[in-house]
Amino acid sequence: MAKDKVVLAYSGGLDTTAIIPWLKETYDYDVICACIDVGQESELEGLDERAKYSGASKLYILDVVDELCDEYIMPTVQADAVYENKYLLGTSFARPLIAKKLVEVARKEGAVAICHGATGKGNDQLRFELSIKALAPDIKVIAVWRQPEWKLDSRDAEIAYCQAHGINLPFDAAHSYSRDRNIWHISHEGLELENPANEPNYDDLLVLGVTPEKAPDEDEYLTLDFEKGIPTAINGTKMKVSDIIRELNRLGGKHGIGIIDIVENRVVGMKSRGVYETPGGTILMEAHKQLEELTLDRETLAYKKLVATKFADLVYEGKWFCPLRESLQAFVEKTQETVTGQVKMRLYKGNIIKAGTTSPYSLYSESLASFTTGELYDHKDATGFINLFGLSMKVRAMMNEKNKNNDK
Template sequence: MKEKVVLAYSGGLDTTAIIPWLKENFDYEVICVCVDCGQEEELDGLEERAKACGASKLYIENVIDEFCDEYVVPCVQANAVYENKYLLGTSMARPLIAKKLVEIARKEGATAICHGATGKGNDQIRFELGIKALAPDIRIIAAWRNDKWTMDSRESEIEYCKAHGIHLPFSADSSYSRDRNIWHISHEGLELENPANEPNYEHLLVLGVTPEKAPEEGEYVTMTFEKGVPVSVNGKAMKVSDIIRTLNEMGGRHGIGIIDIVENRVVGMKSRGVYETPGGTILMEAHQQLEELILDRDTYALKKEMGSRFASLVYEGKWFTPLRLAEQAFIEETQKYVTGEVKFRLYKGNIIKAGTTSPYSLYNESIASFTTGDLYDHHDAEGFINLFGLSCKVRAMKMQEQGENLF
């Protein structure tokens, strides 16, 4: 009986070529696994394609709700944004995909798991760290890093497939390299490979339009959260995945969430990409608007720092680590009272505040008002400033005594 290998399968050119390559070079029975995180029409015809290429079977695992509830929500609660721009759309999905690959490998008794991530990208790290953490005994085959892999371009992959009787609708110069799920879609390649080039948004965008093409009239949106979790849009209660779908439609219509970034990959190189995250951008902004009303100053400051650390951890593929669990435990503690309603207006790429309320709001009008309230006496500030600035004054006195100029 042949040994089995589980292949992370998208149906794209790389993983299509990998099926006959695995059979030819390792004599494995190839079991394909496509983890559905919301790829939409990309899943059409996958089973026929996989079997036509020589796979014995294809699993399509729908994990959209698990992805949204267990991976997206913690990142939203953390306000996790990599390098101030990237909302981690691809990064969040990879550990869940690795988890499902391991589950199917265990179910099938497979001895190896194969992926088609290149040796230059982040995904090889994310997949392999996940597999190592969950199944250290299973062999990992990274096709693009394997000595038996001789293909180095789309042209050579297409020729390899043709030589093995596989004729599929892929062209060598076709389009951008994309990754899509319910949270976002990324675009790399073509004119984007040169940072001096402006993106060709006319052909590039999938989820929305540029702000210039958005409606002239804005759209008001109201969202509610309970303990940091979004629960409704415009008064309609929904599960998280449906909230994201609804916000994607709204945000895309108004040109929200398009970023062009040159990011620092884990492997050390810089890469340029355009990301569309319309619903995610709205959701993150709404959550932040609520938090700034509720969290005290010290917690808010530390949480901002922790959010940046959490984003880097997710970006680097370290989801299945004690550090992620510890950081998430802190974040979850901060969310106990992040409950309330956020209203905003979407207009030509902008998310404009229109009012935030919460039963746990720390904003006290009696204190914050310019008129004197019962809880704050303006004269109290004098003693505070004297103490707060004492070290500055003492040092200035000493420098003056020595005849030194401070600045």
């Protein structure tokens, strides 16, 4: 009889490599690995061979980089969504797309279950499972780290398990950060980072760039063109979004931009410490905000900041496919109709310095903003405005003064 199939979210790292023989040994599944290429680059090398000698019957490698950039990253950038004012959501918005592709593979293969290696302490278990529930409520989800049969409770134990099954791995527990990489960012957890009192060992840690101290002593100018909140060109050269992000990663990494050390609040209730490298994303989001400063009116910009916070929370919590996130995106898209123009910046030792912003939809009026009285604004007009704007405060002060006198 044919065995039941399970689709494993496979990265080729320690956890998912150990999971392949464990699934076969524990549940007698036919294990089909699915590696979703979201821009891991060199991490994808040798995966086919590793998956097969680990016991997988098949490996899918699906390139979804452009889909990630266009349909997940860009809506987040347009929303200005940043979790807890620091984290640019690199892992968070990639997980729902990965889950979507896992469901597609499971449907194609007739699999009865989807398996992931996210721990029971992290956020990714929510992101994978909520997405799968939203897209395929009939498919069983196996969260290995929450299964009673899973006894591999440390990286050392996983390595020993793999070795016992004839699987040799190119890393060891003492020198391996827990990392997640895609075209947008790379995250680092573990080792010295587990204690917030420790300074990160940046010489071993950084992958996409250098620290500001090691960045060039010369600055570099950069221009970004946008159409309706979407970047379209760097320094006058038109590119698709994924290529723009790659080039910004190169430039940002070179100049020590986008290194964030954060203790964040996980959804499950604990705090965790990580270091994120997001050089290109940091530049892109800053440029987008600069253009919005010029093109959005005061009330819309203020309300959009509220939307940004809620949008970020939903994405962080794994609720990409919920109605509220989709509705917020509809609002954001409306605000982006005039977010068109060019942003010029200067990159220097970890800093992004404004160097000029232009837009055909600019709401800035030099004649209004200058100290010279013009046709649209007379300084004397402010007198009546201030009287009305502060009327409630004046009335309250008069009431307080009256009551003080009555108490005497």
